[in-house]
Amino acid sequence: MRADRLLSILLLLQNRGRMTAPELAAELEVSVRTVYRDVDALGSAGVPVTADRGPAGGFRLMDGYRTRLTGLTDAEAGSLFLVGAPGPAAELGLGAELATARLKLQAALPDGLAQRSRLVQERFHLDAPAWFRDADPVPHLAAVARAVWAAEAVRVAYRRWNGALRHRELHPLGLVLKGGIWYLAAGAEGAVRTYRVSRLLTVEATGACFERPAGFDLAAYWTEQSRRLEDELLRGTARLRLSPRGQRLLPMQFGAAGNRALEEAGEPDRDGWVEVSLAVETEAVAVGDLLRLGVEAEVLGPPSLRAAVGRAVAVLAGRYAQPADGGQEV
Helix, strand or coil, X not given: CHHHHHHHHHHHHHHXXXXXXXXXXXXXXXXXXXXXXXXXXXXXXXXXEEEECCCXXXXXXXXXXXXXXXXXXXXXXXXXXXXXXXXXXHHCCCHHHHHHHHHHHHHHCCHHHHHHHHHHHHHCCCCCCCCCCCXXXXXXXXXXXXXXXXXXXXXXXXXXXXXXXXXEEEEEEEEEEECXXXXXXXXXXXEEEEEEHHHEEEEEEEEEECCCCCCCCHHHHHHHHHHHHHHHHCCEEEEEEECHHHHHHHHHHHHHHHHHHHHCCCCCCCCCCEEEEEEECCHHHHHHHHHCCHHHEEEEECHHHHHHHHHHHXXXXXXXXXXXXXXXXX
């Protein structure tokens, strides 16, 4: 670990120029005292690190010195595909490898390209999780990722969406991060299926390798699964009237389905309300989803859905007509 840290200090100074001990300590997640010891070790090894004192001081490499220790390990090379997603890389157990790989890559670039790569990092950032929702806990993600890399079968216990407990032997084929949620594509019982990683309760390596299906394409599989899931879920159509504010809320609440509905909306009336046809799930699910639009929407049809929303609104109206907790109105 110390050898990796010494190399990281060397590459940080080469890539960024002068850095203070607190800056290095924060970057490496160690104490300032550890940084001083490591810098002394680099000097003893013949690396020309100089220390400038004063408010603008810090450590730097002697002018003109560049290391050529920029070869990537297998893990570091693989982690580069996650260079835009440091959070997911850490969840996969590749956080340290990714950080070192980025430093090595920058150190190997000519000065102009190295500066451009730093500008990109300063100006663009990928934040994968969705708004207003904590990421799923995925304690077994690293173990699943190792099985994916090694094409090793695993025995798992997982909790289905309906609460049922299942045990399976899986052939992990690939991982997908969608809206901050990790999914596993795996072979099971002769078919490829999708599992939500947060629902895995145990993951046990079997030590037995498997042969991946010929021609399996993870991206193509996920695209097809996403389309099929949407087709299975969005089986109904609701006709709505939307206020101007409701039109802004629709994509926020219904995503792509809301955008498609607005693209095909009719002409607004004099108050700015429009009629749309929105793809929805079952009636029971649609009632709850549509109530999130509040007074900014009116359900026009089908009649059964309009009646169901009306009943739900009547229940709410009756509930809120009474003082809370049996208290007295004031």
